[in-house]
Amino acid sequence: FQHQIAALSVSYRLTKRQNEDMQVTQQPLSMKNTPQPLSMKNTFGISILLSLCASALAQLPEPPDPRFIANMSVEERIERGKFIRDELSKATPEERKNFRDKFRQKMQALSPEERKTLHEQMHSQWKSMTKEQQEQISAGRRQMIESLTPEEKAEIKKHRQQEFEKMTPEERQKWRDDLRHHSDTK
Numbered sequence: 001f002q003h004q005i006a007a008l009s010v011s012y013r014l015t016k017r018q019n020e021d022m023q024v025t026q027q028p029l030s031m032k033n034t035p036q037p038l039s040m041k042n043t044f045g046i047s048i049l050l051s052l053c054a055s056a057l058a059q060l061p062e063p064p065d066p067r068f069i070a071n072m073s074v075e076e077r078i079e080r081g082k083f084i085r086d087e088l089s090k091a092t093p094e095e096r097k098n099f100r101d102k103f104r105q106k107m108q109a110l111s112p113e114e115r116k117t118l119h120e121q122m123h124s125q126w127k128s129m130t131k132e133q134q135e136q137i138s139a140g141r142r143q144m145i146e147s148l149t150p151e152e153k154a155e156i157k158k159h160r161q162q163e164f165e166k167m168t169p170e171e172r173q174k175w176r177d178d179l180r181h182h183s184d185t186k
Contacts, residue, residue, distance in 0.1 A: 061087060062102070063106060066107055066118055067110075067118065070122055074129055077137070081140050089147055093148075093149050096148070096152065097152070
């Protein structure tokens with residue numbers, strides 16, 4: 001984004017300089033040092049530049065591939081998670097919802113066997129982490145959840161409830177056991 005903004009800024013400055021040079025040569029000598037109002041052309045250029053900069057700055061990164069996340073080191077996952085949480089905190093609720101939906105779609109695109117393998121891999125990685133690393137990841141997640149609007153929290157809760165209802169009784173029990181085990185290790 002910085003490269004795009006820099007290129008747009010340079011392009012705008014060159015265009016502005018060319019326009020000023022043309023205006024200066026066409027003006028009488030008495031008006032050369034007098035500030036001139038912005039022309040419609042310059043105003044339009046400035047508004048386009050500002051809208052491009054705003055959209056470039058507000059654009060969220062693409063949700064990562066779940067397989068990519070599972071193969072990261074713990075330190076890389078912590079850094080990537082912090083980066084994504086920082087970007088999400090700057091986004092609108094609608095942008096955050098789109099990000100979550102895209103990530104869910106990436107998860108759903110995996111086969112059930114791939115999802116199960118990833119879950120087991122991530123679970124074993126979690127068990128091998130130090131208590132400090134586990135707490136750092138948990139604190140980041142809590143911080144993200146706390147920063148959401150009440151509507152976003154309700155939507156996430158509703159989605160989790162729907163996913164829970166789709167589970168078999170054995171999956172539900174395993175999920176509960178995992179939660180209990182996770183809360184016991186704190």
